[in-house]
């Protein structure tokens with residue numbers, strides 16, 4: 215493909231990304247893969263170059279652009295002026311730029327979201343937002359059921375311990391982990407260091423009954439099962455059958471024998487969990503959220519969120535906290551986690567829960583990172599090099 219044809223391809227993909235962000239469609243990575251599936255003429259260098267153009271444009275533009283063209287012209291004007299010379303050059307090039315056409319503006323995040331982030335980060339907001347749309351490192355977690363961080367793994371790139379999580383490793387550049395012997399053998403999993411730190415807050419231990427209420431494909435279930443040393447019981451529950459099904463082969467590979475999956479009915483979650491009411495030592499509520507803490511991985515997510523979607527999410531989070539609380543035994547622990555840095559999904563949820571449940575209080579936890587208050591911690595890419603997380607600990611009085 216010529217450079218101009220790559221540019222035209224990136225514009226077409228950006229059109230799809232913008233529509234998907236508006237209509238709750240697929241992620242940018244999926245859309246890029248779909249685009250190239252039917253275009254066998256594109257070689258690996260073309261794919262890489264187009265992907266880079268798409269993601270560079272997404273990272274440069276804070277508000278959802280009107281169109282792929284507006285996005286690419288805005289990106290080119292802000293960061294890559296050479297691209298402007300390619301418009302209108304050959305048969306495969308995008309049409310020449312007109313004097314009055316729409317141009318997307320450079321920015322870190324949509325104005326309404328930046329304003330909400332400012333409530334948490336104040337004068338540091340721009341630094342935090344810039345880090346949030348940077349590139350995420352590739353983090354691994356060593357599975358203590360099979361290995362230790364000191365084992366002599368062989369990696370194709372330099373890999374070093376992460377600064378905070380005791381079982382974390384960080385690769386100096388991306389590589390195909392899933393083809394590596396340690397991954398295939400179950401000795402490592404891919405997991406952001408922030409997720410690993412969130413699991414430490416649960417303080418799970420061997421012999422416990424643990425419920426991972428929003429287990430998904432089990433990233434945190436696997437980490438907790440390893441800490442439990444395969445002793446006890448971990449119920450990995452979720453309403454999404456596909457995600458839960460992905461957990462079973464991962465648990466087999468990791469040798470995590472304490473995990474039982476449980477598919478819940480949305481709206482009737484406690485029916486299937488009736489046997490565990492007031493019995494769990496630890497309940498983790500890793501709630502569905504806006505994902506503002508994971509923009510490094512899918513920066514187009516900031517074009518997706520609307521105030522209405524955020525309201526729906528916070529209502530679900532509050533409901534899941536109540537469900538989780540019903541499962542905790544006296545003296546047990548409820549840990550609430552979101553990969554979001556918006557105050558309404560973090561502190562406000564814990565404040566709301568404590569107000570509605572005066573028989574509960576904050577549960578202190580000890581983490582390798584600093585804490586905001588007793589039982590509350592916030593991780594951010596700018597400060598910790600992790601995805602953004604809010605972690606809250608609660609216990610019945």
Ligand SMILES: C[S@@+](CC[C@H](N)C(=O)[O-])C[C@H]1O[C@@H](n2cnc3c(N)ncnc32)[C@H](O)[C@@H]1O
Pocket residue numbers: 409427428429430431432433434435451452453454457478480481483500501502503
């Ligand atoms: C942040 S993700 C969980 C990620 C997972 N814990 C991990 O570490 O990989 C949130 C999960 O909540 C699930 N979920 C949504 N509504 C739910 C509900 N009402 N009850 C239980 N799980 C729910 C979603 O299907 C999704 O898998």
